[in-house]
Amino acid sequence: GAVVSQHPSWVICKSGTSVKIECRSLDFQATTMFWYRQFPKQSLMLMATSNEGSKATYEQGVEKDKFLINHASLTLSTLTVTSAHPEDSSFYICSAPGTSGGYNEQFFGPGTRLTVL
Amino acid sequence: AQSVTQPDIHITVSEGASLELRCNYSYGATPYLFWYVQSPGQGLQLLLKYFSGDTLVQGIKGFEAEFKRSQSSFNLRKPSVHWSDAAEYFCAVGARSGNQFYFGTGTSLTVIP
Numbered sequence: 001g002a003v004v005s006q007h008p009s010w011v012i013c014k015s016g017t018s019v020k021i022e023c024r025s026l027d028f029q030a031t032t033m034f035w036y037r038q039f040p041k042q043s044l045m046l047m048a049t050s051n052e053g054s055k056a057t058y059e060q061g062v063e064k065d066k067f068l069i070n071h072a073s074l075t076l077s078t079l080t081v082t083s084a085h086p087e088d089s090s091f092y093i094c095s096a097p098g099t100s101g102g103y104n105e106q107f108f109g110p111g112t113r114l115t116v117l
Numbered sequence: 118a119q120s121v122t123q124p125d126i127h128i129t130v131s132e133g134a135s136l137e138l139r140c141n142y143s144y145g146a147t148p149y150l151f152w153y154v155q156s157p158g159q160g161l162q163l164l165l166k167y168f169s170g171d172t173l174v175q176g177i178k179g180f181e182a183e184f185k186r187s188q189s190s191f192n193l194r195k196p197s198v199h200w201s202d203a204a205e206y207f208c209a210v211g212a213r214s215g216n217q218f219y220f221g222t223g224t225s226l227t228v229i230p
Contacts, residue, residue, distance in 0.1 A: 034218070046218075095218070097215035104212075105151070105215060106218045
């Protein structure tokens, strides 16, 4: 089946530093990937759509200079949290659209927990 | 506008009791429908999905869900809840193109012995 991985699974960093999170589609290609953010006890909130070969599309209210997205290849999208602050601490999940049994669906990565000290 | 509503923020059931988690959606066309479970600190696990055909779908861990077009609902059920089912449950709808996906706000399930 379609598998999406994320790396790292968790990261702790100091305030002011930048952190890069990778999202890979392991056995399929994805021209589009999606990045979500989840606060404790809340649902997933779509942050941005990553597009291979073009700029990412950000949801309203998401700072594009804070959350840099690069879709480097058909199997890799990266999210860089720049100058991270404690309020950026969250669970970040990526997904990629693929097919299963002939139907389109999203395949989710296992998530990355970011803690900013 | 597309939306997914899970009316119950939190549900508590006794172990062995039956469970029904509600999900209603608003979507322009017939969407694909999904239920996910998330344990604390973990990622999403797909429980079941509906694309077409039989409106009663079976999933993993003994869960099932029924798509009711007339009610725009996709409620999740389990006949006998186990303590390990305690988690957060998310209903989601997806566009047939695969590029749009909407989550409900989630229902937190507590199971008491």
